[in-house]
Amino acid sequence: MSHLGYGCLMTVDRDQVLRTAAALLTRKPTATMDEVARASGIGRATLHRHFAGRDALVKALEELGIREFEAALDAARTDEGPASDALRRLVAEVEPAAGLLAFLVTENQLFEGEVNEGWDRLDARVSALFRRGQEGGEFRIDLPPAWLTEAFYGLVGTAAWAVQDGRVAAKDFQYMIAELLLGGARRSVE
Amino acid sequence: MSHLGYGCLMTVDRDQVLRTAAALLTRKPTATMDEVARASGIGRATLHRHFAGRDALVKALEELGIREFEAALDAARTDEGPASDALRRLVAEVEPAAGLLAFLVTENQLFEGEVNEGWDRLDARVSALFRRGQEGGEFRIDLPPAWLTEAFYGLVGTAAWAVQDGRVAAKDFQYMIAELLLGGARRSVE
DNA sequence: CCCAAATGAGACACTGACGTCTCACTCCTT
DNA sequence: AAGGAGTGAGACGTCAGTGTCTCATTTGGG
Structure with a gap:
């Protein structure tokens, strides 16, 4: 899992985060990056590792x-x-x-x-x-x-x-x- | 026009501002208070005199x-x-x-x-x-x-x-x- | 004509969110 | 067991928008 930029588990998690973010933002379009991160059970830093910024998300x-x-x-x-x-x-x-x-x-x-x-x-x-x-x-x-x-x-x-x-x-x-x-x-x- | 809180021209202008703000925010819901003021041709300070804040607006x-x-x-x-x-x-x-x-x-x-x-x-x-x-x-x-x-x-x-x-x-x-x-x-x- | 009220422009501090960074800590692999 | 990758928490600096204030200017009524 270290030989690729997109590791095996990474994409899975990324997708998981994405779905959670979708569910949250659907209910609260103004949700903070921090709220999105918490909703996925990850830290804000990790969220930024997956998505460069709010726009990217x-x-x-x-x-x-x-x-x-x-x-x-x-x-x-x-x-x-x-x-x-x-x-x-x-x-x-x-x-x-x-x-x-x-x-x-x-x-x-x-x-x-x-x-x-x-x-x-x-x-x-x-x-x-x-x-x-x-x-x-x-x-x-x-x-x-x-x-x-x-x-x-x-x-x-x-x-x-x-x-x-x-x-x-x-x-x-x-x-x-x-x-x-x-x-x-x-x-x-x- | 000094004997009342709501002077003669004040309410008219207020309503005018309101309509303009409606037209603008309809097109651009994220418009700034400054943009709303400019759209009505007034200063931001005057806008705040009519509406305490964005929430009030x-x-x-x-x-x-x-x-x-x-x-x-x-x-x-x-x-x-x-x-x-x-x-x-x-x-x-x-x-x-x-x-x-x-x-x-x-x-x-x-x-x-x-x-x-x-x-x-x-x-x-x-x-x-x-x-x-x-x-x-x-x-x-x-x-x-x-x-x-x-x-x-x-x-x-x-x-x-x-x-x-x-x-x-x-x-x-x-x-x-x-x-x-x-x-x-x-x-x-x- | 004059004065008071209203206005516009700008300065200012404050807030909330963002993006970046560091630093322990926890797994997981080897 | 040792090393490294990934993570979480938190500490910054930055920035845009807001709300408040002052002051010079304009406007309208008496």
């Missing part, structure tokens, strides 16, 4: 979020079967990362310029799903895919917060998002 | 937002006519305050405890609208009013940001929110 978090969301998109097989079902699968797959996504979205909101190019790729994939649904006659065409994509992010984040604060039940997460996004609040005439 | 902003949202609820006459139409009216009335609302929602998100009691009142009114729609058979009953309320806030904020960043057209603001919230993305079988 956030950037690493961003890459983790992008990776997880991309994995969710893969696992959901968004280009197979009916778009509605694909969207439902996507919501289900994205649930574990919802809090992190919510954090990153608001974080991006206040970062001026130079956004990670990974987001564009993800936006494109989500957008493509909605477009596919539209072209297949499954989704309505009077709402632009860009808006549906934004709304997807927004609802996922909103639901994550609402669950966090206990305003809605965690078990309804997937159902509430998918149903509202797909069918809306109005009772459909069946 | 945010609190005043919160009260402004609550006031405006309450006014929107009043103007939308949410307890009259079909719930769908009432919701559409509400979205229309809330549009000018959408950015401020988005700012306050995320601000509240990171504030632990002691939320302004005004929010409960607003939540109750929005929630009541959805419940009315459900009881009237107009809205589906499998989505809890609390979730619909959260989703409403979420979509308004998301749309405000998306418009801000030019990802969607500003003129579609009302339509996109109301249509998605009411009808969802799926093409309804008419």
Whole structure:
């Protein structure tokens, strides 16, 4: 474990720290580096050995979020079967990362310029799903895919917060998002 | 203008400053007190004469937002006519305050405890609208009013940001929110 | 016209968080 | 057992933002 810059246990721990940091910053976006370190059960110095600074930590978090969301998109097989079902699968797959996504979205909101190019790729994939649904006659065409994509992010984040604060039940997460996004609040005439 | 604590011009300017601060903080939530002052064309000292500190400013902003949202609820006459139409009216009335609302929602998100009691009142009114729609058979009953309320806030904020960043057209603001919230993305079988 | 109030600019101290560094201490390997 | 790598605790210096203060200047009313 001394022959490499990234030793065997190091990366594991790094990832562990990253997940803990994600969980904490999701709940308290203004958490201190010290709080992040304590939350992971390590010292502030060690945290700095893993991540050069707060910016580096956030950037690493961003890459983790992008990776997880991309994995969710893969696992959901968004280009197979009916778009509605694909969207439902996507919501289900994205649930574990919802809090992190919510954090990153608001974080991006206040970062001026130079956004990670990974987001564009993800936006494109989500957008493509909605477009596919539209072209297949499954989704309505009077709402632009860009808006549906934004709304997807927004609802996922909103639901994550609402669950966090206990305003809605965690078990309804997937159902509430998918149903509202797909069918809306109005009772459909069946 | 010397016989009162709140002189004639003072309150006007205070409100003016508040609106400017709202507009700025909506775009840049981390803006400095100095930036807020400059944006209003006043000195930092004068800003401190109006608002004791940053906390006081945010609190005043919160009260402004609550006031405006309450006014929107009043103007939308949410307890009259079909719930769908009432919701559409509400979205229309809330549009000018959408950015401020988005700012306050995320601000509240990171504030632990002691939320302004005004929010409960607003939540109750929005929630009541959805419940009315459900009881009237107009809205589906499998989505809890609390979730619909959260989703409403979420979509308004998301749309405000998306418009801000030019990802969607500003003129579609009302339509996109109301249509998605009411009808969802799926093409309804008419 | 004059005076009082309000303002803007700047100086100042204080705070909180950050980033760097050192120094014991604890494992783990050999 | 001995050596080294990694760690935790803590002590700095730095910096940005805040809140307070003073003082010269402007503004508006009497």
